[in-house]
Amino acid sequence: MALPVRRRDTAPQPVQRWDPFRELQGVQEQLSQLMRSATPDGDGAPLVPLVDIEETEDAWIVEAELPGVKPEDVNVEVRGAELAISGEIKEREREGILRRRTRKTGEFDYHITLPGEADAEQIEAKLHDGVLTIRIAKPEQERPRRIAVKAD
Numbered sequence: 112m113a114l115p116v117r118r119r120d121t122a123p124q125p126v127q128r129w130d131p132f133r134e135l136q137g138v139q140e141q142l143s144q145l146m147r148s149a150t151p152d153g154d155g156a157p158l159v160p161l162v163d164i165e166e167t168e169d170a171w172i173v174e175a176e177l178p179g180v181k182p183e184d185v186n187v188e189v190r191g192a193e194l195a196i197s198g199e200i201k202e203r204e205r206e207g208i209l210r211r212r213t214r215k216t217g218e219f220d221y222h223i224t225l226p227g228e229a230d231a232e233q234i235e236a237k238l239h240d241g242v243l244t245i246r247i248a249k250p251e252q253e254r255p256r257r258i259a260v261k262a263d
Contacts, residue, residue: 158200158219160243170233171225171247178214178241179203187236187245189229194247196221 165172175196177185185198202216225247233248 158215158217160196160219160221162196162221162223164223166226169249171229171249173223173243173245173247175221175243175245176241177219177238177243180238180241180243182238185236185238185243187234187243189231189234189247192225192228194223194225194229194245196243196245 161176163174165174173194173196177198177200180198180200184201185196188195188197197218197220199218200216228250230248230250235246237244
């Protein structure tokens with residue numbers, strides 16, 4: 112007995128080119144939605160400030176963006192080679208109606224391990240124009256020393 116021949120009831124579909132960038136964009140949008148849904152607004156996990164870290168010959172310079180924060184609302188601690196910056200970005204009083212709010216408020220927390228030990232006696236922290244600048248001096252034994260090469 113012969114098998115019946117099946118006919119296609121639909122017209123053949125044109126071949127679509129695979130676009131990896133379109134697929135990646137879709138994955139990125141899904142990941143963004145997931146992160147937005149998992150990140151609480153306000154009272155959840157602490158905020159993490161944007162930070163730059165620079166190393167010079169004698170110190171590490173840490174700059175953290177803390178807009179609207181007062182010096183008394185910031186806590187800076189160094190333990191060995193670990194730097195911790197914490198505090199709170201407080202909601203300010205407003206007179207008018209707040210139509211849009213995208214700036215975050217609440218507690219912030221940032222920790223980093225420095226590449227070497229810090230000189231605890233030589234640490235300065237200044238808050239100016241919304242940028243916290245911390246200068247952490249390296250101990251003498253951590254600083255590079257230039258050795259003069261002598262000819263015979």
